[in-house]
Amino acid sequence: MTPSIEVKELSIFVGKQCLVESLSLRLMPGMPLTILGQTGSGKSLLAQAIMGLLPDEMTLKGEILYEGQPLLTLPKAKRQALWGRALAMLPQEPWHALDPVMKSQQQVAEVFELVGGLEEEQAQEKASQALTEMGLAPAKDKIPSQLSGGMAQRLAFLAATAAGGDLILADEPTKGLDYSRRDQIVALLQSRLVDGSLLTITHDVDVARQLGGELIVMCQGQVVEQGDAATILAHPQADYTRQLLAAEPSSWNKVSARTQSSAEPIVTLEKVALSRGGNRLFSDLSFQLHAGEILGIVGDSGTGKSSLGDLLLGHLQPDQGRIRFAERYKRHQLLKLYQDPPAAFAPHIPLGRLLHEVINLHGLDAAQIPRLMARLKLSEGLLSRTALEVSGGELQRIALLRILLLKPVLLFADEPTSRLDLISAQRIMELLVEIAREEGCALVLVSHDPILVEKVCDQVIRIAQPI
Structure with a gap:
């Protein structure tokens, strides 16, 4: 049987630096292949x-064969003709794949019509059905900026697969999704194996477990382990694989409780209610948040977790109730660590220049950058790149660096580990907790992972489905 994709001794370089070293693999029809590894390990480059x-x-350097035919020497036009019809890619960042001014249903309908060849009416019907099956029917007339990160991810999945490509390249297809939606995406990917092939790139060990098949574990651009997924995850041989499995939140130690203080809370919410788009998100919400305290917010996509952050940061006003701060803080002391860091960076400006613009605007100390880069395990060479030229996890840590320069009083962290491998996620959460405790910064942590939240938070609020 001819492999759908065969990669032979593939190496990828930027200048003289080798980012992926001598990677070889065979993707067979009907057999899932998953690449698991740390953020920035070169998985997405493949x-x-x-x-x-x-x-x-x-x-x-090396070869890539599609159904036995060389891909790298194909003319650009012929290679692009395979997109959608033969090769379907689910991108790591849904915002890069969606038209920012097009409504959700039309995004999917256009693929059915222009790539799949359906008549307009039939394309609209199939798009409506697909959105309903994915739980996106209420979002059919919304543009991407009106969607939560998880909703945008599901919409990007539908748009990428609507034309029915036989080979799916899924790059972090479940990041930012709650557990039920994650499992739904995994089931959809598995359903494509009946007639096609699936290559999944992920840092989520549970996704690799569910998909099964063949597994490649990568670290720093190199393959450290390769073989049957169930065998590797049950009996890892490589030190890195063992470290990765040991970093699952279920294995974390519970964070020590915050030292109680008689100081006034930084912020108090009293019977707060909020609606958006005519739908009530939550009501009668009350809590206090003190300096150094960590509050966890859990709930499915679209329940209003990010909207709660907008309330705390002063971007929205509640329909009912009151939000009271202990004092009038400066605007740059109330900050958000975004779920989708590309939305927080100008795409074509070097990251180092963007950091220095913040430093100049607020009169900050530029000497803090190297220290924070080291603390966040970031290479200083990243600062010469743009947001489009680094991995999602690297960009998230750059976003955290920018926030730490501003010494926040309240930090709303919206899924801060959704783009990180387990080892990096554990380190980032340890760092966020350390900063909250040492600097007296109140931290609001949004996560789809209830185990992670229980491990690191002093109090937890669960938001139910919208009414």
């Missing part, structure tokens, strides 16, 4: 190389 989407400054 998908980009297959699709022909690597940045111009990157170079390749």
